Amino acid sequence: MARRISGFDWDEANREKCRKHGVSTAEVEELFSGTVMTFPDATHSDREPRYRAIGRTGEGRYVFVVFTIRRRAGSRLVRPISARFMHRKEIAHYEKENPDV
Numbered sequence: 001m002a003r004r005i006s007g008f009d010w011d012e013a014n015r016e017k018c019r020k021h022g023v024s025t026a027e028v029e030e031l032f033s034g035t036v037m038t039f040p041d042a043t044h045s046d047r048e049p050r051y052r053a054i055g056r057t058g059e060g061r062y063v064f065v066v067f068t069i070r071r072r073a074g075s076r077l078v079r080p081i082s083a084r085f086m087h088r089k090e091i092a093h094y095e096k097e098n099p100d101v
Helices: 012-020 025-033 088-097
Strands: 036-040 050-056 062-072 075-085
Touching: 012 025, 012 075, 025 050, 025 062, 025 075, 062 088
Parallel strands: none
Antiparallel strands: 036 050, 050 062, 062 075
16 A cells, blocks of 8 residues: 555445444544554455454544555545444554564
């Protein structure tokens, strides 16, 4: 995910899916403006490449996002599919595996 993104591709469906888990669109966008770890999600990439991202909001809450990259008019846009706050055990595992982040 080293290439630059130009913005986000939101519609009511993906906004609602994030809101269902208590994560706002602003929190998802904030996540990508900071340090975020991304991983390919080969298991769910049957129609298009999907990725997983883990990072923290400005308030320090860990967020897990599933997303894809869409191209529109020469721009690369992050299309969030789902987002949720991470559970305590997930955070502990993440911090143990990534002490420098």
